[in-house]
Amino acid sequence: MKIHNYIVTFGSLFSVALAALAGTANAAIIPTTEYSATTSFTSIPALSNSDLAEGIAPTLDPSEVMEAGSLANLTDGVYNSGYSACIGAKYDGSAKVKFDLGATKTIGQINTFGNEPWSERNRQKYALYGSASPSDPGWDTSSYTFIASVDMAGDGTGTMYSGVTIQDDAGGNVGSYRWLLWNEQGTGGGGACYTGFDVVEGLAATVVPEPATVAVWSLLGLCWAGVSVLRRRRKGLAQIDAAPVRRGWSEENRVAIRRMLDRQLTK
Ligand SMILES: [Ca+2]
Numbered sequence: 001m002k003i004h005n006y007i008v009t010f011g012s013l014f015s016v017a018l019a020a021l022a023g024t025a026n027a028a029i030i031p032t033t034e035y036s037a038t039t040s041f042t043s044i045p046a047l048s049n050s051d052l053a054e055g056i057a058p059t060l061d062p063s064e065v066m067e068a069g070s071l072a073n074l075t076d077g078v079y080n081s082g083y084s085a086c087i088g089a090k091y092d093g094s095a096k097v098k099f100d101l102g103a104t105k106t107i108g109q110i111n112t113f114g115n116e117p118w119s120e121r122n123r124q125k126y127a128l129y130g131s132a133s134p135s136d137p138g139w140d141t142s143s144y145t146f147i148a149s150v151d152m153a154g155d156g157t158g159t160m161y162s163g164v165t166i167q168d169d170a171g172g173n174v175g176s177y178r179w180l181l182w183n184e185q186g187t188g189g190g191g192a193c194y195t196g197f198d199v200v201e202g203l204a205a206t207v208v209p210e211p212a213t214v215a216v217w218s219l220l221g222l223c224w225a226g227v228s229v230l231r232r233r234r235k236g237l238a239q240i241d242a243a244p245v246r247r248g249w250s251e252e253n254r255v256a257i258r259r260m261l262d263r264q265l266t267k
């Protein structure tokens, strides 16, 4: 590789590092949504049967009733095809469900799955809140930290399932919470039906360097690597220059050898 190419490469890496540095300022918890005719999604992680919410019993706001199904279908690790967990029974556009993870956990993703036993019921629309309180924060959203809101475009007609994944767009965690308050807000058809609520464990909350620190050290590392490569190249060239060069016979020697051979042959 020529020195010019090294300079271009270092320049590109420097730009990438600066872009990463700039990007960290805009990190946000962003929902991604998708309708699917089957349980196979392209942009939503598969339903998990080993997430932090698996097997726990969600509770419904005592002022609400189930429209159909059971909240246990949210945390059973399987896709349900019928009346899974249909909430918003009073058609008032709000039904809260609470999840207690038992202890504050680092959450990497929250993935929710809707299904459609009736038209439009797989359209997901809700706001999600979290709390790390050691005691039950109750049903008032103001006692929680807002995490994200979801309002799927379209009505999902013709598709059986819907998926939503809530993640940090910069690859970080969603947050550390014990309690999740899920405020389902209904759709045009009334209540919505869900078949999965996954709380996926995030990266361990150990000492994580600030993004800016990581970027600076990465840049220093790249510079050191670049200088080392150039040094090796220079050293290699100097060694070649200093090495003794094998030269051919001089004209004088050739003449002397020919004379010796001629003398031997004429004897
Ligand atoms: Ca699950």
Ligand SMILES: [Ca+2]
Pocket: 072, 073, 074, 075, 076, 077, 078, 079, 080, 084, 194, 195, 196
């Ligand atoms: Ca289920």
